[in-house]
Amino acid sequence: MRVKSIVCVKRVPDTEARVRIAADGQSIETAGVKFVLNPYDEFAVEAALKHKEAAGAGDVTVLSVGGGESAETLRTALAMGADAAVLLKSAGPLEGLAVARVIAEEVKGREYDLLLFGMKAIDDDLQAVGPMVAELLGIPAATAVTEFSVEGGKATATREIEGGSEVVELKLPCAITLTKGAYEPRYASLKGIMAAKKKPLEEKPAAGGESGVKVEKLSYPAERSAGRIVGEGPDAVPELLRLLRNEAKVL
Amino acid sequence: MAGIMAFAESRDGEVRKVAHEVVTAARKLADALGTEVHAVVLGPAGSAAAAGELGGFGADKVFVGESDAFAHYSAEGFTTVLAAFLKEHGCDAALFPASAQGKDLAPRVAARLGVGYASEATALDVGGGQVVATRPEYAGKLFAKVSFAGKPAVVSLRPNVFTPVESAKAGEVQKLDVSVNAADFGAVVREIRAAAEAKLDVGEAPIVISGGRGLQNPDNFKLLEELAAAFGGRAAVGASRAVVDAGWRPHGDQVGQTGKTVAPTLYFAVGISGAIQHLAGMRTSRFIVAINKDPEAPIFKVADYGIVGDLFQILPRLTEEVRKMLA
Numbered sequence: 097m098r099v100k101s102i103v104c105v106k107r108v109p110d111t112e113a114r115v116r117i118a119a120d121g122q123s124i125e126t127a128g129v130k131f132v133l134n135p136y137d138e139f140a141v142e143a144a145l146k147h148k149e150a151a152g153a154g155d156v157t158v159l160s161v162g163g164g165e166s167a168e169t170l171r172t173a174l175a176m177g178a179d180a181a182v183l184l185k186s187a188g189p190l191e192g193l194a195v196a197r198v199i200a201e202e203v204k205g206r207e208y209d210l211l212l213f214g215m216k217a218i219d220d221d222l223q224a225v226g227p228m229v230a231e232l233l234g235i236p237a238a239t240a241v242t243e244f245s246v247e248g249g250k251a252t253a254t255r256e257i258e259g260g261s262e263v264v265e266l267k268l269p270c271a272i273t274l275t276k277g278a279y280e281p282r283y284a285s286l287k288g289i290m291a292a293k294k295k296p297l298e299e300k301p302a303a304g305g306e307s308g309v310k311v312e313k314l315s316y317p318a319e320r321s322a323g324r325i326v327g328e329g330p331d332a333v334p335e336l337l338r339l340l341r342n343e344a345k346v347l
Numbered sequence: 348m349a350g351i352m353a354f355a356e357s358r359d360g361e362v363r364k365v366a367h368e369v370v371t372a373a374r375k376l377a378d379a380l381g382t383e384v385h386a387v388v389l390g391p392a393g394s395a396a397a398a399g400e401l402g403g404f405g406a407d408k409v410f411v412g413e414s415d416a417f418a419h420y421s422a423e424g425f426t427t428v429l430a431a432f433l434k435e436h437g438c439d440a441a442l443f444p445a446s447a448q449g450k451d452l453a454p455r456v457a458a459r460l461g462v463g464y465a466s467e468a469t470a471l472d473v474g475g476g477q478v479v480a481t482r483p484e485y486a487g488k489l490f491a492k493v494s495f496a497g498k499p500a501v502v503s504l505r506p507n508v509f510t511p512v513e514s515a516k517a518g519e520v521q522k523l524d525v526s527v528n529a530a531d532f533g534a535v536v537r538e539i540r541a542a543a544e545a546k547l548d549v550g551e552a553p554i555v556i557s558g559g560r561g562l563q564n565p566d567n568f569k570l571l572e573e574l575a576a577a578f579g580g581r582a583a584v585g586a587s588r589a590v591v592d593a594g595w596r597p598h599g600d601q602v603g604q605t606g607k608t609v610a611p612t613l614y615f616a617v618g619i620s621g622a623i624q625h626l627a628g629m630r631t632s633r634f635i636v637a638i639n640k641d642p643e644a645p646i647f648k649v650a651d652y653g654i655v656g657d658l659f660q661i662l663p664r665l666t667e668e669v670r671k672m673l674a
Contacts, residue, residue, distance in 0.1 A: 236533030308463025
């Protein structure tokens with residue numbers, strides 16, 4: 097048995113980054129921002145590596161759509177243990193459907209069992225590219241998966257739903273988007289980082305990425321007006337409840 | 348023909364609360380565009396029973412597609428039926444709840460039709476006759492106004508933001524032909540496992556009580572569970588990233604940039620200092636209450652009301668007073 101995976105990853109600003117709107121009003125200022133491999137994509141890379149190791153054979157290809165800087169993100173995944181990387185270079189950032197079209201175009205000519213994604217990218221929070229690619233390729237998908245097994249030509253995935261979980265059985269090849277669960281991402285070892293430099297990283301232009309939506313304008317959320325300290329300690333509780341009932345009118 | 352399609356999610360033969368929100372939002376959009384609301388319910392035989400109530404939230408027509416193939420949710424089966432419906436009716440927009448099911452389904456429908464998709468919208472407007480969606484990015488650090496290149500505009504709506512409004516429309520129930528076969532599905536739901544206790548999801552609960560490091564150990568979350576119980580089934584317990592990373596609480600309860608972004612009516616941050624990624628995930632809550640021993644904690648900058656002090660003394664009192672108040 098072998099498990100061949102393609103893992104789609106994205107370069108995103110770190111969660112602790114202060115995000116500022118650029119002069120065009122439609123994109124963000126990237127100068128001085130620390131970028132990382134999208135945290136949810138780390139779960140997907142880890143899942144691919146685990147399943148390849150468990151099967152004893154296979155390979156893991158990581159794929160990204162983005163600018164030249166995304167090569168660095170792909171090297172991070174290679175350092176974790178992925179075997180090869182593909183960068184589909186786009187001139188600027190692309191929206192979800194456009195990215196899905198670029199990925200589908202690239203992947204349709206490839207052989208794979210699993211097409212893995214992070215459940216969402218923490219920049220645009222769209223949470224859509226995985227199922228969109230699956231639809232464009234005509235393969236089944238499960239989203240927000242915490243754990244899955246691969247056996248006998250099918251995958252069995254547990255996905256998070258409101259108030260519980262859902263177990264989905266998928267024919268291979270299939271797409272799975274990962275959330276936090278059984279795949280705690282490994283740290284790249286020094287050896288892994290050195291080895292990553294010699295692994296193949298193919299760069300080519302992103303093809304066929306027509307957009308479905310356009311961001312007209314970005315804005316900051318309305319500042320919350322400064323609240324007030326109701327009091328100190330448990331004696332402040334009755335006043336808090338009075339305010340919630342009579343002023344906020346939420347109780 | 349045109350119209351706004353509202354996907355009315357159901358589970359176990361009942362229309363979910365998020366469906367009321369989606370139909371309400373569809374009503375407003377339809378009024379702005381001068382068109383009708385078509386609610387769509389998909390499920391096993393018997394799903395029509397609960398569908399009639401959707402007229403009460405503004406659905407002009409309720410289309411019900413019943414099939415044995417829909418004993419469980421099927422992304423592929425639902426996509427086939429909805430995409431055909433949207434094409435046939437030439438809908439201007441297709442609205443979904445940003446629930447686990449909605450966020451699985453809506454992107455597939457958009458991709459099938461080759462049209463754009465905006466998720467987790469917090470506002471819908473019409474500009475120049477076109478649908479414009481407002482949606483958070485970076486977990487709410489920014490908001491984007493998004494326009495659509497084609498029709499329908501496919502949008503999922505953040506739970507709790509579009510408050511259901513009663514609006515008596517006909518809600519005439521019509522049968523929708525479903526010609527799908529479960530044998531053709533590449534993905535099949537085998538089992539639904541409920542959590543140990545039937546609990547509200549932090550993304551959908553009207554009241555969220557989140558705990559952080561200040562709780563000191565996982566057992567102390569029972570103090571939050573007790574407060575949640577005092578609110579009588581309207582509250583869910585959330586958690587900060589720190590305590591989820593520490594393994595105290597499941598990731599499904601995490602509020603923040605690498606967890607859920609929530610917008611409840613009332614949010615309690617207990618023993619949470621207020622890291623930027625946490626604030627991003629809860630700042631659109633209607634009212635925020637912070638309980639923290641450090642008066643300088645950043646959480647107080649976004650809170651409407653704060654109590655400074657020892658949460659181990661404050662919480663039991665709060666639970667007791669809430670019980671009395673709501674008794």
